[in-house]
Amino acid sequence: MTDALPDLTAYDAVLFDLDGVLTPTAEVHMHAWATMFAELFAAWEITPPYTERDYFEYLDGKKRYDGVASLLRSRSVEVPWGEPSDPETADTVCGIGNRKNVYFERALREDGIAPYPGSMLLIERLRAAGTPIAVVSSSKNAEEVLRVAGIRDLFPVVMDGVIAERDHLASKPAPDVFVEAARMLGVDPARSAAVEDALSGVQSAAAGGFGLVVGVDRGVGADDLVAAGADVVVDDLAAFAV
Numbered sequence: 001m002t003d004a005l006p007d008l009t010a011y012d013a014v015l016f017d018l019d020g021v022l023t024p025t026a027e028v029h030m031h032a033w034a035t036m037f038a039e040l041f042a043a044w045e046i047t048p049p050y051t052e053r054d055y056f057e058y059l060d061g062k063k064r065y066d067g068v069a070s071l072l073r074s075r076s077v078e079v080p081w082g083e084p085s086d087p088e089t090a091d092t093v094c095g096i097g098n099r100k101n102v103y104f105e106r107a108l109r110e111d112g113i114a115p116y117p118g119s120m121l122l123i124e125r126l127r128a129a130g131t132p133i134a135v136v137s138s139s140k141n142a143e144e145v146l147r148v149a150g151i152r153d154l155f156p157v158v159m160d161g162v163i164a165e166r167d168h169l170a171s172k173p174a175p176d177v178f179v180e181a182a183r184m185l186g187v188d189p190a191r192s193a194a195v196e197d198a199l200s201g202v203q204s205a206a207a208g209g210f211g212l213v214v215g216v217d218r219g220v221g222a223d224d225l226v227a228a229g230a231d232v233v234v235d236d237l238a239a240f241a242v
Contacts, residue, residue, distance in 0.1 A: 005234070005239060006232065008122070008131065008214075009125065009131050011131065011193040011211060012131075012187045012188060012192050013131065013132040013133065013182070013185050013187040013191075014126055014132075014192065014193045015136050015178060015181050015182065015193070015194045015195070015205075015210075016133065016136065016194075017061070017135075017136055017197060017198065018136075018137035018145060019137065019139060019145070019197075020060075020197035020216065021119065021195055021237070022115050022119050022149075023115050023119075023145055023149050023151075024113065025139075025145050026060070028107050028108060028111075029055075029059075029104060029139075030055050031107065032100050032107065033050075033055055033059055033100055034052070034055070036096070036103055037050040037054070037071070040096065040099075041075075050071075056199065056220050057074075058071040059071060060197075060198040060200060060201075060220070061138055061172045061196070061198030061199070062138055062200055063165070063172075064097040064100070064101065064138075064139075065081070065094055067097070068100075069081070072093070072096075079091055079092055079096070080093070084098075084165070088101075104141065105141070108145065108148060113149050114150075115149045115150075115151055116236070116237070118236040118237045118239075118241065119236075119237045119238075121237070121238050121241035122237040122238070122240045122241045123151075124241070125240070125241050127154070132186075132187060133154070133155060133156075134155055134156070134159065134181050134182075134184070134185045135155045136159045136178050136181040136194070137160045137161065138160075138161050138171060138201075140160065140161035143160060143162075146158065157181060157185045159180055159181035163180075164176070172198070172203065172204035173203035173204045174204060174207065175204050175205070175207035175209070176204075177204065178204050178205050178208040179208045179209075182208070189209045189210045190210070190211050192212075193210060193211060193212040194208070194213050195214040195216060195237070196213065196215060196230075197216040197217070197220065197225075199225065199228045200228075202215050202230050203228045203229055206229030206230075207229075212231050214232055214233075214234065214240075215228075215230030215232070215233040215234075216234060216237060217234070218235075
């Protein structure tokens with residue numbers, strides 16, 4: 001689906017998801033979730049065991065606690081929601097989500113992160129053309145990831161999980177975070193493009209009425225991204241930078 005790609009500089013703005021689109025942090029998230037849930041499922045004797053598909057169906061693109069609740073619900077497990085301040089040892093939705101974040105922060109601190117080269121080529125082209133850009137991430141770690149990757153200064157607007165929680169914005173696949181990011185940037189979604197690798201993120205941008213929804217296939221599958229609402233799918237954003 002890379003024939004006759006649209007010119008992204010023709011849009012009023014381009015809004016990017018972070019994990020899996022700009023940086024390979026999706027892989028770090030996947031590993032942290034898999035490690036944490038494998039331990040939890042074993043301790044609680046939950047079946048069937050956690051699989052990579054669970055990440056794409058229940059966790060990818062969602063706010064941390066919504067993802068935890070969604071995945072546990074898929075196994076008919078309900079626990080108290082708790083509070084964001086819950087320690088990672090607490091057997092609540094928030095505690096379990098915070099437990100996962102311990103794994104993620106440790107990996108980010110020890111290994112660092114670098115942006116995808118192809119994504120940076122596109123960012124450079126958009127900046128050269130004067131096209132406004134923003135980050136739209138469900139992660140509360142977005143600011144830290146951008147800083148570690150050395151690209152925070154490139155984005156005047158970062159709509160992240162911290163803002164979403166503060167302003168009570170619904171998690172992807174609801175359109176709230178993409179629509180709010182467009183408002184923060186001062187652009188009309190209908191004249192803007194959104195770039196996502198998660199099914200829930202593609203659904204969010206499509207529901208928000210964005211003029212173009214680009215799916216980046218990092219493993220979820222091009223057909224599934226199209227079914228979720230992507231107008232075009234690529235496996236690397238360098239395809240738009242030529």
